[in-house]
Amino acid sequence: MAEKFAIVTGASTGIGYHLAMCAAKAGYDLLIVADEPAIHTAASKLAAEGARVQPVEADLATLEGVDTLLAAADGRRIDVLCANAGNSKGGGFLDQSLEDWRRSIDTNVTGTVYILQRVLSAMVRQGEGRVLVTGSIVGFIPGPFNAIYNATKAFIDNFTEALRNELKEEKGVTLTTLMPGPTETEFFARADMLDTNVGQSKKDDPAEVARKGWNAMMAGEGHITTGLKNKLQVAGSGVVPQSVLAEAHRKIAEPGSADR
Numbered sequence: 001m002a003e004k005f006a007i008v009t010g011a012s013t014g015i016g017y018h019l020a021m022c023a024a025k026a027g028y029d030l031l032i033v034a035d036e037p038a039i040h041t042a043a044s045k046l047a048a049e050g051a052r053v054q055p056v057e058a059d060l061a062t063l064e065g066v067d068t069l070l071a072a073a074d075g076r077r078i079d080v081l082c083a084n085a086g087n088s089k090g091g092g093f094l095d096q097s098l099e100d101w102r103r104s105i106d107t108n109v110t111g112t113v114y115i116l117q118r119v120l121s122a123m124v125r126q127g128e129g130r131v132l133v134t135g136s137i138v139g140f141i142p143g144p145f146n147a148i149y150n151a152t153k154a155f156i157d158n159f160t161e162a163l164r165n166e167l168k169e170e171k172g173v174t175l176t177t178l179m180p181g182p183t184e185t186e187f188f189a190r191a192d193m194l195d196t197n198v199g200q201s202k203k204d205d206p207a208e209v210a211r212k213g214w215n216a217m218m219a220g221e222g223h224i225t226t227g228l229k230n231k232l233q234v235a236g237s238g239v240v241p242q243s244v245l246a247e248a249h250r251k252i253a254e255p256g257s258a259d260r
Contacts (some may be wrong), residue, residue: 014185018210
């Protein structure tokens with residue numbers, strides 16, 4: 001076994017897959033998870049880099065899914081956790097089913113908080129470990145027509161900032177929040193947002209976003225916002241009225257906005 005071991009969630013595609021690729025190239029053994037069979041295809045690609053990769057198909061919207069993932073680690077010391085799994089459903093909130101909006105909350109918030117508590121507790125006991133959590137710049141922006149997702153990312157951005165402060169005396173343990181903007185992944189198709197302005201817009205490269213996030217984590221940075229435009233949006237969110245931010249988000253996320 002390699003001496004270094006990393007867990008990456010939401011690793012079948014997009015930013016998660018590329019975070020796992022960063023780990024593979026850095027010589028980590030990998031435990032990767034997603035709620036779809038594509039995780040096995042991702043594992044085969046990562047293994048081509050010479051890494052030992054164990055794929056797990058589990059639903060991280062449930063506590064049982066997180067337990068299944070951690071059981072697959074078989075008690076092994078976890079050096080790195082990239083908590084990247086996320087879920088969204090675009091469109092008007094009142095049009096969404098209970099199942100859809102609850103799945104987003106359970107994946108983005110409950111499942112993420114649970115795995116963080118379990119893994120960070122172990123890292124504190126061992127006196128060392130690095131964690132990267134994927135938040136988003138939309139956590140600073142009220143999100144009409146993606147209201148639940150933006151709110152869950154606001155939770156993650158806020159929660160990780162507080163948790164980082166709680167851990168500041170644990171010198172060997174670091175917690176980094178990755179806050180990307182729109183990124184070229186399957187996210188918009190899965191969220192039924194391909195007919196929106198943001199769904200059709202030019203987006204950031206997921207490999208580049210993952211690389212910057214990985215490097216920030218390895219450097220022990222508290223958070224990283226990728227891309228100058230995204231950094232300006234975060235800075236502006238502190239001074240622009242929330243109602244103005246919400247109206248701007250409506251223009252890019254409202255169903256059918258790409259055709260207007």
